[in-house]
Amino acid sequence: MRIxxxxxxxxxxxxxxxxxxxxxxxxxxxxxxRIGAVVVSDDGARVDGIVSERDIVxxxxxxxxxxxxxxxxxxxxxxxxxxxxEDDLEALARTMTDRRVRHLPVIADGxxxxxxxxxxxxxxxxxxxxxxRDELFKYVQQGRPAT
Amino acid sequence: MRIxxxxxxxxxxxxxxxxxxxxxxxxxxxxxxRIGAVVVSDDGARVDGIVSERDIVxxxxxxxxxxxxxxxxxxxxxxxxxxxxEDDLEALARTMTDRRVRHLPVIADGxxxxxxxxxxxxxxxxxxxxxxRDELFKYVQQGRPAT
Numbered sequence: 001m002r003i004x005x006x007x008x009x010x011x012x013x014x015x016x017x018x019x020x021x022x023x024x025x026x027x028x029x030x031x032x033x034r035i036g037a038v039v040v041s042d043d044g045a046r047v048d049g050i051v052s053e054r055d056i057v058x059x060x061x062x063x064x065x066x067x068x069x070x071x072x073x074x075x076x077x078x079x080x081x082x083x084x085x086e087d088d089l090e091a092l093a094r095t096m097t098d099r100r101v102r103h104l105p106v107i108a109d110g111x112x113x114x115x116x117x118x119x120x121x122x123x124x125x126x127x128x129x130x131x132x133r134d135e136l137f138k139y140v141q142q143g144r145p146a147t
Numbered sequence: 148m149r150i151x152x153x154x155x156x157x158x159x160x161x162x163x164x165x166x167x168x169x170x171x172x173x174x175x176x177x178x179x180x181r182i183g184a185v186v187v188s189d190d191g192a193r194v195d196g197i198v199s200e201r202d203i204v205x206x207x208x209x210x211x212x213x214x215x216x217x218x219x220x221x222x223x224x225x226x227x228x229x230x231x232x233e234d235d236l237e238a239l240a241r242t243m244t245d246r247r248v249r250h251l252p253v254i255a256d257g258x259x260x261x262x263x264x265x266x267x268x269x270x271x272x273x274x275x276x277x278x279x280r281d282e283l284f285k286y287v288q289q290g291r292p293a294t
Binding site for chain 2: 027030031034036053054056057058066090093094096097100102118119121122123125126129
């Protein structure tokens, strides 16, 4: 199972924000899109960083500042782990649990091409199990092929 | 695969906090324990709510208040989905992705007995795959049994 298979199912839409936006603006994006992280990119193609609920909770509150007064670039994570379309889903799931990150931006031809979350990994696996079950059910319904 | 199998691997420790603690205190717990949610419980046994990074980001910032001035009970989620030791992991993984929750407190005999995160679900699956591979490798190493 490859990252391209996940994107085929979920789509390649990625929400991005500029580094000079405020934390209040990124919170708005998280709430509206019901997502847990936003890729920080000034040109919409290069990944400058990623800002997650965790980054906001730990970095904003540590300094006791108001969300409207702090820039995204000051709370974002810059050591972003990214992945490619051909990367293996299982290996990346291991990376996510080991490194405790929930979102991996996908890069194709040097440009941001999608984002995969730990929720997507679980959903992909559940959908696979469902597909296997549907196949099996169909097989049983049709009867075994003559031998 | 049951929830009890997950707890056997990860342990039954659950971090709890009282509802009258401040958001600043819960943020401290999240950072120190490197977790994404804390069960809110005044007596350490009954689940009064759950407070996640998401709850803090969306509810605290929506009101523009400082973390030291807001009580946990005012930002926590009270419609907590819980699970039991005998519940099936796959069904709960589906619940987590459908309902977009990342943490399920585990209840046994009416008391808080653990917590399962979406990261634990992924880790459990990866560990199973690794066990299967180890078994297969051992089998190949030993040679096929004589037929």
